[in-house]
Amino acid sequence: MPDHDVAIVGAGPVGLLLACLLAQRGIDVAVFEARGAADDRSRAIGIHPPGSATLDAAGVGAQVRAEALALDGGDVICASRTLASLTFTAAQRVLILPQHRTDAFLRARLSQVQDGALHLGCTVTGVWNEDAVARLSFAERPDITASFVVAADGVRSGIRRQLGIAWRERPGSGWYSMADIPDSSDASLGTRAQLHCEREGLVESFPLPGARRRWVAGDPDRVLGDAAAFTHAIERRTGIRLELPGGLKPTVFQARQHLAARLVHGRVVLVGDAAHETSPIGGQGMNIGWMASQHLASAIERSLRAGRVEVEEYERRTLRAAARAQRRSSFYMTMGRPARGPALLLRNTAIRMLGTVPLRGRTADMITMQG
The missing domain is CATH 3.50.50.60 (FAD/NAD(P)-binding domain)
Known part of the structure; x- marks a missing residue:
């Protein structure tokens, strides 16, 4: 036995x-x-x-x-413009x-x-x-x-x-840097996620319990493991200025x-x-x-x-x-990579299309593993 x-x-x-x-x-x-x-x-x-x-x-x-x-939903942004905005139904709700x-x-x-x-x-x-x-x-x-x-x-x-x-x-692979920090008043985004698909690369922001947020930045050159470099890259890409608690170093990881x-x-x-x-x-x-x-x-x-x-x-x-x-x-990951010129225009057009009324529900289903 x-x-x-x-x-x-x-x-x-x-x-x-x-x-x-x-x-x-x-x-x-x-x-x-x-x-x-x-x-x-x-x-x-x-x-x-x-x-x-x-x-x-x-x-x-x-x-x-x-x-x-x-999580109520999320917004996809490029150059301070919202390309797509999704609000989750009760059946699509993601817990954090x-x-x-x-x-x-x-x-x-x-x-x-x-x-x-x-x-x-x-x-x-x-x-x-x-x-x-x-x-x-x-x-x-x-x-x-x-x-x-x-x-x-x-x-x-x-x-x-x-x-x-x-x-x-x-x-599908890529390098990223990540930090979980207090949600400062000037960057507070409530219970929504934000994905900045910028020319210089991705910045993600997700709410966490306890008035905190997770920030993730695309880091193909693996140079954002330093707090100053991390916050500077996010400000340069999004215009959002973050303050990392003293001594906190972003985590660099490969997906x-x-x-x-x-x-x-x-x-x-x-x-x-x-x-x-x-x-x-x-x-x-x-x-x-x-x-x-x-x-x-x-x-x-x-x-x-x-x-x-x-x-x-x-x-x-x-x-x-x-x-x-x-x-x-x-x-x-492909949608979040750095892009310029025609590639940027094509990507942003695709994101806008996925956020249109006819496709919005299907897109939210895909994101929340319903489809």
Whole structure:
């Protein structure tokens, strides 16, 4: 007999949500996380309507909504002119909550439905299939076996590498700098997002709970990691002057897109960022992982009841959904790149068209993962 029905490697938002869904079904689950404490970085902030539905299914939706900020819509601007303006309906509403707070709700829920399921400070050193079980080895503890092992260990998944699963690069990449700062009175934009698609590059501004905003600037030359350079670039592109708190340095990051060649290897299954890296431009990666977790939880439950592996449909659906999200994100990144002359005119015309009355609802559906 295996030690657990399911062993999940990685206690990020996707691994934790999957664990909650499984435990609620009476499935014995163990979650192993290499970090010895919770990750308190802000990271992902956008919870799209399909993601909200998965949080409801995991039993934390009401708590998330009580603390999150609801995004009313957004405006696309170039040279101080609004090219398109969208207002979300109730069905399209995006919630804004820093990832570490969502993680905290999911950890508490997992403890409630299966106390002791989360194991911190456990570094996986090996994984392999054995007849009717999968085995995990650790640096700090004895091996364990499970009917299924789920790799939710992120973009740099050690399990994916060990299994030799190809990690295929997809179109869409770019460098950006980001800072979360207090929402100053002269730059206050309420509960709307602003996307400045300027000649010199993208500037994004998203509201955060607690009267804060996230500012993101396209940084192809990786020169905006300094606070002064970051604020100067935003002022030059948009005319908005920001003040970063003393000592705060913007985070420089690369947005890239990858898709695993397959998600199933015997009784080992990939999910979340281990399965697909989707650019944060558009904020869809975490939500795709949550949606996939619902399908995977159902597939694992069926497999355990049938006594055989029945997760092929999960693999097909997730690869298709991730590819669609990556195409959208690649489009978003293209629209935010520096542009001049005819290229700028063509881009702005396309943005204006997407914001016209006949297309406005469809555009909002696409942005909020409804279409």
